[in-house]
Amino acid sequence: MSTSPTGADAPTRRVQILREAARLFAARGFHGVGVDEIGAAVGISGPGLYRHFPGKDAMLAELLVGISERLLAGGRARVAAAGGAPAAVLDSLLAGHIDFALDDRALIVLHDRELDRLRDDDRRRVRRLQREYVELWVAALRKVH
Template structure:
């Protein structure tokens, strides 16, 4: 959702509002009528697009895991031949995750709170996609810091994800810096965390 520049489809509008409402009030605290009202259609009209709330939740969580993985593969491919080498690839991965963390905050909250509500098959798919995403990062970080052991690198990758995925908690006390300043800060902090493993 974050990288599109054209107008969102009705289906994407529904998913965006569902994610926002689910993150604010919990999956069971939101009805289809409220989601419909948020996009200007009747609750029953949602059933032309989704079988129900469970289907929306599955598409949101499976969808973002798939988009992160696809984006990481693309970034590795595009940055692989750049003069920056592995360092440039790592910077690109960090930038991609920061874009997600700043632009899709409700999905982070949703993942933390509602993943267990997915059907087993959908939850397994999310975990599978996430494992592949982690492996891309581990491979790149090990290229940047070849002396670091795999277990240390893997722990560092998960720690950086925790750092970057803290964005839903930003700005609660006011005074939040601009998006650009927040992104730059997160990037410096992520690189600083990885530097420890080197």
């Protein structure tokens, strides 16, 4: 089965753009970075970014919603894999969160500094996902203690 060049390249380019946007936003703040800089970091023109994202705010939303979705999905998978043993569930959640914190520092900084830059609906979505993630921890802690 062959894949068209556009189909094969688009996800890779999109991931590159998000990675560089996260790095730049974390280093200099959302308002301190222009689309031209993000484009230059991935080897395309700033206006070329608009083929992948409607704007910087869409990049930020995808980054922040994405980390919340990833944490929740990873937490759910860890809870399921731990087999219901309370201490094992808590240990697994802790290990997963530590791995995330060490692997995705730029996203943590970005979340801490720039969450208030999201549109209201995106911010609500992030908060809902975060609540669900925290509920996993609360359930695990209740069973342990």
